[in-house]
Amino acid sequence: MRTHRALVIGGGVIGMCCAYSLARRGIGVTVLERDEIGSGASFGNAGTISPGHPPINRPGRIREAVLQMLNPSSPLYVAPRWDPSLFRWLWAFSRKCTAAHVEACMRVMAPLGREAIDEFGRLVEDEDLDCEYIPGGYYEVCRTPAGAEQARHEVELLREHGYGAVTLTGEALKEREPALAAGTTGGAYFPDAATCHPHRFVLEVAERTRRLGGQLFTGRTVAEIMERGAAVTGVRLADGEVIEADSVVLATGAYSPGLARKLGLDLPIQPGKGYHRDLALDDGGAPNLQVPCVLSESSVFCTPLDGFVRFAGTMEFSGLNHRMRKGRLEQLTKAARQYIDGLGAAEPISEWCGLRPVTSDGLPIIGPVPGRDGLLLATGHGMLGLTLGPITGRIIAEYIQDGAPSVEVRALRPDRF
Ligand SMILES: Cc1cc2nc3c(=O)[nH]c(=O)nc-3n(C[C@H](O)[C@H](O)[C@H](O)COP(=O)(O)OP(=O)(O)OC[C@H]3O[C@@H](n4cnc5c(N)ncnc54)[C@H](O)[C@@H]3O)c2cc1C
Known part of the structure; x- marks a missing residue:
């Protein structure tokens, strides 16, 4: 009997x-990567495993986007350019910025988020992954009444869907994180979340995959x-080599x-560029932050x-490129200085940008494509x-091995658009 080959x-x-x-x-699985393992968006993200939050399509988001659109220092920025695919995407995105859509997403993403955090923890433990995994939650810190109100709303939504989120006063936040600056108006704690070193996580998963016989x-x-007829047969590489397979992911x-x-x-996916700036602790650059925080506003x-x-x-829609705008990098630490005491003047040890794959309805696309076997x-x-x-990996493997996943993800199917 021939074994299944997945690419x-x-x-x-x-x-x-x-x-x-x-x-x-x-x-039997083979991974084909054009660069290095973990060199895309997965290299330098914020490292939070943050389940159950609503999608970015929310009521009022379009108004906010239009107001901020042309301001290169705002968290959300759309670089002005002629791009019909971006216009189509923005139109589809705007149609999903409704309370009904948020609720529909929460019905899928809240239970999936619980599976996601369990699956993540299990994977780290089963495989003894060395990736700085800390299941200690994270804090949202606000400096304006509007920010605190938004955090309170998010907490309510998460609690309605079974998460243990809580609102906190400015004083309570300052007690838990002494590095926070005076003027913190309030915020929230999301205890179901975790953090890890994202690049190390990918490299560790790659190493375990190799040990299990996967080819990378x-x-x-x-x-x-x-394709042949209605079935995929494999892939053709840029150098002309053809690799056959029963399934292609x-x-x-x-x-x-x-x-x-x-x-x-x-x-309907647009690249949503985000940046990071890393400051070292030992040269006086970084504040002595004890817990992970998101600076709300x-x-x-x-x-x-x-x-x-x-x-x-930051979320910048400026096309499929890795050009870094210095001003947007500056913005990260400029904002942090308002919220946290002790940011020194030392040079960053890393500056980076990566492209998030952002769908027009804010949900991932996971599953088989109807009419394209494999x-x-x-x-x-x-x-x-x-x-x-990790939960996406499990769902894909279940589709391939069992024909259906063990969790409800029909809302994420590829033919929903
Ligand atoms: C600033 C920032 C902060 C973020 N923070 C978080 C966070 O805290 N928590 C969280 O959950 N998510 C976070 N994200 C989002 C997260 O990083 C992405 O959703 C995730 O990395 C996407 O993973 P991916 O494997 O789909 O894409 P990628 O990591 O981009 O991987 C795609 C890979 O495909 C390869 N590839 C492309 N084309 C080809 C081809 N033709 N042939 C072979 N290989 C190819 C690329 O080289 C790349 O390595 C953040 C993102 C950014 C930018």
């Missing part, structure tokens, strides 16, 4: 978690997914629309990691790729 395109957190889950089930190839660019993050388009599939995540603090955030999509995770990595 995963993309070696980011999503591709690696899919490959790991397949290898764990004894399925770097520097291999997939040019095309091959497309997990190329923000780059997914290009390969999908060649198959006639139109994926400026949407900057501050994550203490081994020897440094990572400041990460083709599965695992993409569009937006701001939640790290959080949803």
Whole structure:
């Protein structure tokens, strides 16, 4: 009997978690990554595993976006340019900025989030992953009454869906994190969340996948997914080599629309650029932050990691490129200085940008493509790729091995658009 051969395109957190889950089930899996493992958006994200939060499509978001749109220092920025695919995406996005859509998303994402955090913890423990995993939650810190009100609303929504979120006064926050500056008006604590070193996590998952017999190839660019009739047969690489497979998993993050388009599939994904700036603890650059925080009004995540603090955030729609705008990097630490005492003047030890794959309805795309036997999509995770990595891997492996997943994810199917 011939064994099943699966190909995963993309070696980011999503591709690696899919490959790991397949290898764990004894399925022969090969990963094709055009660069290095974990070199895309999964390299430098904020490292929070943050389940159950509503999508970015929310009532009022479009008004907010229009007001902030052309301001290059606002957290959300759309670079002015002529791009019909961006206009189509913005139109589809705006139609989903409703209370009804938020509620529909919460009905799927709240239970999935609980599975996601369990799956993450289990994976770290079972495989003894060395990735600074801390299941200690994170804090939201506000400096305006409007920010505190928004945090209170988020807490209510999460509590309605079974999460243990709580609101906190400014004093209570300051007690838990002495590095917070005077003037903190309040915020929240999200105890169900966790943090880890995101790049180490991907590398550790890759290592375990290899041990389980998975084959990982770097520097291999997939040019095309091959089909015969209604079934995929494998891929063709940029150098012309053809690799055959029974299943192909497309997990190329923000780059997914290009390969999908060649198959006639139109994926409504835009690259949402985000930045990080890391400050070392030992040279007086970083504040002595004890707990991970998100700075509410400026949407900057501050994550203490081994020897440094990572400041990460901003959402910039400026196309499929890795150009870094200095001003937006500055914005991360400029915002942090208002909320946290003790940021020194030392040079950052790392500055980086990555592209989140953001769908127009704010939900990831996970599952088989109807009418294309053997083709599965695992993409569009937006701001939640790290959080949803292990559960996405499990879902994809269950689709391939059992024909259906053990969790309810029909709302994430690829043909919903
Ligand atoms: C600043 C910032 C902060 C974030 N913070 C968080 C957070 O705290 N928590 C969270 O859950 N998420 C966070 N995210 C989102 C998260 O990083 C992404 O959702 C996630 O990394 C997406 O993973 P991916 O595997 O789909 O994509 P990627 O990591 O981008 O991987 C895709 C891979 O596919 C490869 N590839 C592309 N085309 C081809 C091809 N043709 N052939 C072969 N290989 C190809 C690329 O080289 C790349 O390695 C953040 C993102 C940013 C930018």
